[in-house]
Amino acid sequence: MVHSLLQAVVTYVSLLWFVRVIDAMPDPAQRQLLMRQEASRQTGGRVTLTPAEQRIDAYLHQLKEQEMRAAPFPPAVHFFKAKHLIEKSSIFKLLQKMPKGAALHIHKSTLVSVDWLVTNATYRPNCYICFTWDNSVRFFFSDRQPFPRWDCFYWQLLETLRAKIGDPTGFDKSLMQHLTLFTEDPEGEYPNQDIVWEKFEKAFIAAAGLITHTPVLRDYFYRGLEELQHDNIMYLELRSGLSKTYELDGTIHDKAWTLNIFQEVIKKFKADHPDFLGARIIISVNRALGVSEVKDAVKEAIQLQKNFPDVVAGFDMVGREDSGRTLWYFREALSLPADLGVTLPYFFHAGETDDEGTDVDQNILDALLFNTTRIGHGYALAHHPLAKEISRKRNVAVELCPISNQVLKLVSDLRNHPAAVLMSEGHPLVISSDDPSMFGTTGLSYDFYEAFVGIGGLKTNLGTLKELAANSIKYSSLPAHLKETGLALWQKQWDAFISSNQ
Template sequence: MLFLLTGAALHIHSSSLVSVEWLVRNVTYRPHCYICFTWDNSVRFLFSDRQPFPRWDCFYWQLLETLRAKVGDPVGFDNSLMQHLTLFTEDPDGEYPNQDVVWEKFEKAFIAAAGLITHAPVLRDYFYKGLEELHRDNVMYLELRSGLSRVCTYELDGTIHDRVWTLKMFQEVTKKFIADHPDFLGARIIISVKAAVKEAIQLQRDFPDVIAGFDMVGREDSGRTLWYFREALSLPAELGVRLPYFFHAGETDDEGTDVDQNILDALLFNTMRIGHGYALAHHPLAKELSRKREVAVELCPISNQVLKLVSDLRNHPAAVLMSEGHPMVISSDDPSLFGTTGLSYDFYQAFVGIGGLKANLGTLKELAVNSIRYSSLPAHLKDTGHVMWQNKWDAFIADNS
């Protein structure tokens, strides 16, 4: 499966783009990296040219270089750090008995990684490394969900960069990566924050080639519904501007709740794709409407399994959608948190677990082609992407015949 051409990655979050091995074994070994162990058994990282001041969740910061020298077992210490940055465990049912527990660890891991990733020199390398890992997995295009307005990209002396700086840096890194890898099509950002539609409109106006659209992220079961934000989400239409939506919707198994209705509300707001859409099969009208509109479901099987929506992927509701030919793409959501990289692992799970015995090479091809078809790329770049992908596919088939 590693050598299969997976096409485009359309649902990956920026905080989990790169493997935790790289974060720990590369980034935490850089100079001026401090660590703090919190009261709730988590960690925080910070790069600073001086001893960081205590704060409510971190009373004592230690220079990692000094701490490693004291520990005497750097390999074991690094492995323990990785445990703070991933959900991987040998006993998932014992360690994560329910959704509340696994989501708590999930959010802690995000917060722990933030201090590393948002250091400006690291972020530049992080984006490039993320594109490298995807390219190695035969991914040719990326749409990255990023909460730009929440990211305080900082320098060693504490200087803070704004969202515009971060977008320009992302643009520069992407251009450099394409120059280094001409068979890579590009990367765009889906702004994923709450109640920041006005900012997203302005950023898309300033960076039309970088900003693909807007999404709202977080655990659906414990958050507000899309309908709650209807006034903010109606703003683009009121202003006469186009801001494409790519909503997370239906990432829940609580049928009949207000959150369960997000599937319908996402379609009412003309979402371009549906993130996860686990609950879509429970809504015949929404399912039919999304199929007619060609609104693809972004299926992230490993994420749905790890976050305890489904234990056996053969019982995943997407099996119904796949058998009916519903528009669908495969993505990996938060690969580093799940101990994976790229898309191949999720393609394998979708093929073996969800596709059933009738799934074949044609199934994999259709899913890969869909990722370009349902991307936010303009028509001419989709055509370019299809040609590039088909040429690689033909070579792949020839080499394996």
């Protein structure tokens, strides 16, 4: 009712505007009214700020004006070159303190910083390394010399190799380069999407041997939650393929075992940190698979969700969208839950492409046809007016990952990100970081900065930040009663944040 009335007012004022343009200068009062009405539509535009929040908002506006006049302007520069500039920003430092709610789009293999992976995991006993023909690395823990596997015919004990090299710091830095995309020359090293995606996928494979070792996995999950909480995040939804885990003697554990570990780690972390709301997993498979393989994965996900209802949130398809198979290609597999009369929530990656009009570009519509709960990335959504309308009416939020979109070469200057249109229209949005360790980040503060300062521009304000943070709980997969608990807990943290920054 209120929305309809607002639309009627805007329409009426717009008509008055055009009538007056014919015979006189427009009334400044009408102009002001139009500007207020337009501002009310943007993300956070209808959030009422308290006097204390208004003071912080005025301070943020002043800071943003200063940064937008600066050269270089960080969101207009590749993140790898802008990172040190962002870290000096007063806005960024404030965002680090801000309670950001939930991280709803992070992949398991990139949850934890590469510094920890190298300086902790690779220093453990019985860690072997192999250098492959394509200039990549593989890791494997074993109580004996590993057999040839994964294109590796010669495995070396890392402890012995470090001793031979004699420069552990330099060697560790070289290992980190295999686990991240971060470089001082991103344009030179990654001239196109094919090259950056090739390095991206190699880094995932390199990390796998470390992360899937059972003792490392336990500590890895816990460390990931620590890094999130350190950035004032209280809840996580993690994309994971649930790779089988292995022991030192070669024993292999199934996916249920991995979920048990995840459940145990969450329980321990919540006991150690009572203000942490929890974490859930979105089971994911690569879109390079065949239909029968995805059908088996969907069946398995249905069973795992039944066995672990508090942990398994749903299902997704991951991997490079432009070179992978479309959602429609997998329609037989993805229709399986409905055919069986069961519910398996979907959280599809869709629209992570700038190839407008291709079959892949239709993933946005197909994700909605399969009733996706959220849309991962949704970069192309602004080019699909019907999909945008449907997703808005259904409250299907877009998981916006600005740094990922820039590093993977969908956009260079974040002021030109299509999400600027979504933000100006108040489309349901949440901010996330996709693959933080790949980009040299942790938590969400860097992505919040890019969205707030770059994509949102000068018109976004504290209300925008407040709504985006609250959205992350609102659009999570948590049941209604836990959403209420989470929003109450987040509001308490938000109030404390406002109070401490007066």
